Amino acid sequence: MQQTLLQEISTYGRLLGAAFYYAPQAQEVKPILAFFERPNWIEDWHILTVSEEIQGLIRKGLSRDLDEAYxxxxxxxxxxxxxxxxxxxxxxxxxxxxxxxLELRTFLKWHKITFSLDLNEPEDHFGLMLMLAAYLAENHPPLLNEFLAQHLLTWSGRYLQLLAEQTDYPFYQALSLLAQQTLQRWQEKLMLEVPKLQLYR
Incomplete structure (x- = not known):
């Protein structure tokens, strides 16, 4: 697996994952918001051609109450x-x-990967799973394909589609579009075959 792709998954998995998982006032999110507040942030998001629509949604979203949206x-x-x-x-x-x-937990237990969570919460939160993808890229690259294809990409497209429809909350709408494109890129670069599972929402 290319080192540059692993670095990309590490960087963007952590950035997007934290933005989806933590509340806007959390310490983990402050540098992310500062990143998006820069007028030239798209130059650093070099893995994608960021549309004017996404840029506009980011600007609009940052001018609103992100706590309320979250x-x-x-x-x-x-x-x-x-x-x-x-x-x-x-x-x-x-x-x-x-x-x-339970299948995700079996995967984690089998490979001796433990989460450190403050609450008894499910590990299949989209933000947590993006950060887990980053962790695997950094520490266990051979596990990355199975994790993405079997545990994340099976449902993430539907989740991001629903989130993108929330037009009253433009910052998270933009994040959903960025995440959609980023995950599609990873799937293509890793040549992943994702099983078509029945979705119930």
Whole structure:
């Protein structure tokens, strides 16, 4: 596997993963917001040709209340329009802690990979899984293809599609479009065959 591609997955997996997982006021997100506030940030996002639409959504989103957007899209209390957990899409009952999460946990346990999470939360959160892809690129590259093809790409397209439809929240709409293109690039570069699974949302 090319070292440049592994470095790309490490960099963008961590950046996008943190932006999806942590609240906007979190220390982990502050440098990410500062990155997107730079007028020439697209020059550093050299893996993609970033459309004017995405640039405009980023600018518009940064001028709005990101805490409110994060609360609505990731926390609740109302039903989330685009739940960020894989088992919601892959489990017939549409629940978190479904069978696909158990399969992910088996994968992690088999390869002696442990999460350090503050709460008893499911590990198949989209943001966490992007950061896990970065970790695998850095530490266990041979596991990357299986993880992406079997555990992330099976459902992430549907999640990102639903998130992109949330036009009242342009920053996260832009992130969803960036993530879609980035994951598609990785799938093509790694020549991954992703199984077509039944999605329930």
């Amino acid at each position: 609360q609505y899209l990731f926390i609740g209390p109302n039903a989330l329009p685009a739940p960020p957990w894989g088992s919601v899409y892959l489990d017939r009952e549409g629940v978190i802690f479904g069978d696909s999460l």
